Amino acid sequence: MPIEFPKISASKGTQELIVRQAILGRQGEVVGYELFVRDEDDGPLTDPFLSSARVMFKTFSVFNVEQLLGGKPAFINFNNSYFDEESLALFPPKQIIPAFTITEAPSHDFIEKLMNLQKRGFRLALDRFEGVAWQMALLKLMDFVKVDTNTNEPAAWEAWINMVRKANLASTPALIATRVETQAIARRCFEIGVDYSQGYYFMRPEIVAGRTLTENQRTIFNLLNLLAEENPLSDIEETFRKDPSLSYQLLRYLNSAGLTRGQEIDSIRRALILLGRQPLQRWLTLLLFASQGGHKSPLLVIAATRARLAEMLRERSTLLESHPLALHRSFLVGMLSLLNACLEQPMAGLLDELRLCPEMRAAIMEHQGEDGILLQVIEAAERGDIDVVRDRAASLGFTIADITRMSLESMAWATSLE
Template sequence: MPESDEQQLFLGRQPILGRDQQLSAYELLFRTGGVAVTAEVGDASQATATVIANAFAEFSVGDALGPYRGFINVDQDFLFSDLIEMLPQQAVVLEILETVEPTPVVLERCRQLRVKGFSLAVDDVIQADDSYRPLLELADIIKVDVQQLSTEALAALVGKLKPLGKKLLAEKVETAEQMEICRGLGFELFQGFYFARPTIIAGRRLSPSQLTLLRLLGLLLEDAETSDIETAFKLEPGLTVNLLRLTNSVGSGMAVHITSLRHAITVLGRRQLQRWLQLLLFTNPKGEQTVSPLLQLAATRGRFMELLAAKANAGNRELTDNAFLVGIMSLMPALLGVGMPEILAQLPVPPRIVQALTAGEGTLGKLLALALAVDSGDMEIVEATLRDLPGIASRDINGALTQALAWANSLGVEARRA
């Protein structure tokens, strides 16, 4: 792929969750940046196929997805492109767009792709009449657009789809009420702003473990004695087990296993321990073996900002540490159900972190704005923010994002193994 920013590919993603709100997959969103956004492209579908194939080859998106599959939108032309077969079958789900007519040649192509090992999803389904049924029968997953249907119409459609024996995915879920209706109707997968924005956790009462974590984080930021940190841990045995499990994971980058609290503090060092504490806030304090989408988002954002901070100012360890902290803390209001000023009042963080989180000021504030724009897929803000961040090019975004996703996914893998 060319090195010029004008031909760079931007990668976005939206989580797809299971019935217990654990992360199940991502829908991958590919966009070109710079001049290519408005440039005339002779064959748009071929260009899309090329950048997607390159994304898996050059950016190691397949590795970054880890155990989660990536749903990729497929239009009529892309469906018949030879480049589609370059994608790793085990890592992707081909999402057939609603604009694709289920003609005999389309159905035959779908059969061929299934034989080759690809999984198929059908996008934006709102009807199941006889002309559309053959395509639905070839799909592994049927994505139903719940925004386009009344509750009665949705129930009627599900009644027609269930006999097909396919997984049903409710997309464009925006409210708790819609979520509960879809769960009641038997949907297995869910996607939408209700999940992509971390409001799903908002207003939750803090558990004793989380209160302990906040106290521990404060102790580390104040450079308290190791004995004081150990004492705080001992108040929560379950939290101690959780910490040891995570510090034993491959995500820590260590070759030895942690066997005690003092060992964890000594071997990891306070900088690394502080990071685990930040991430532990986003895990299930009861130790249930699910992967929290909020943990994935927090871990990804913190690592993404840290990597880009290193690009913006190489060798400035304080900036990279602060960037990681800002990324994690930006999601704490959703986790804790309280405002950012209230959270900052409990933690002794430096002024530039406060300014970044409350006013978007400084390099850290710009990095946070960039991370938020990448999450939302707003390429105009991405490019505008990059102009205020010398040292970071558009080509750096996907490299940092895929590395951050891979790191965050390693946390989920270890959580399931534990």
């Protein structure tokens, strides 16, 4: 039974990217997203109010908000010069958290608007906190405070974090460290009392010398190699038999995904036949990224988004081969492109152990070939690099609007994974 992918409609005329960046808790769980727009002509939109308005309109009027956010709140940026309380009040307060960048001491009128938003049920965030006196005075109105760790020296942002933590408040706002680029900075932020972090650090592997695959990971690698090399079903079945936990996960997946078609699954062999080789490869690759804790790994969501988007780009391009094997290869390339971040080991060594074909290896390591171009588009869309998206998308026969629609469909599918 083929997997059904959710559809998200978008205006064919839009030439903008909506970028979604995760905000993570201490255990790596996703607690929310920041949404922002990249415009085809201007990159980041030059009018801050227009940018915020477009994000809100598209999030709640054009796209399916549940699929885009997965039930998490969206942080959307405003400042005190471009802010319309009544327009913001048209949107659901549980799903939007206005994040204010305030560049000068706010007026009484502005503070009154903030208080009115609170009365309507909105939670508020203060962005780019730097310990200025009038920022300190606003803390009592804030539920979140965001501190930039990238453009400021560590001594400065650590001092600002301590100022918030030690402020004499009835309720201390939650601290969010932004633009966190390395695992080391993320750890330091949490050590000194930050509640959440935002940045691409979790996608950048922290290579640990001497780290090897766990027994479970090695079993999955072995199964992926057996499948890629088209070994007999009996070899694959025997590997599953040696790992009761993996066998249980396979049977649970078949039942939860509704793939049993009402049939009783009385053996691993029957389960393998019912699922098929290519779907089994996909499931095992997803399993490598699955969190071992009680929450969904953000790497799983991003890797799955890449995988589905790579497959979709190939499927819908009139300039690329779209036979089933090519689609399957693109899916795996997208998924495996973050394997080093997942396992915190050098990519070259991991790909050696997986014994990938030269084309897949070149796509992942050097962004070469058709799948390499697909990865270039996908990674540029993640960064909001609209110039690269436009150029690479055009070489595949797509517009920015096409990439936006397919990106959001892919996010929806990845967010829905259990």
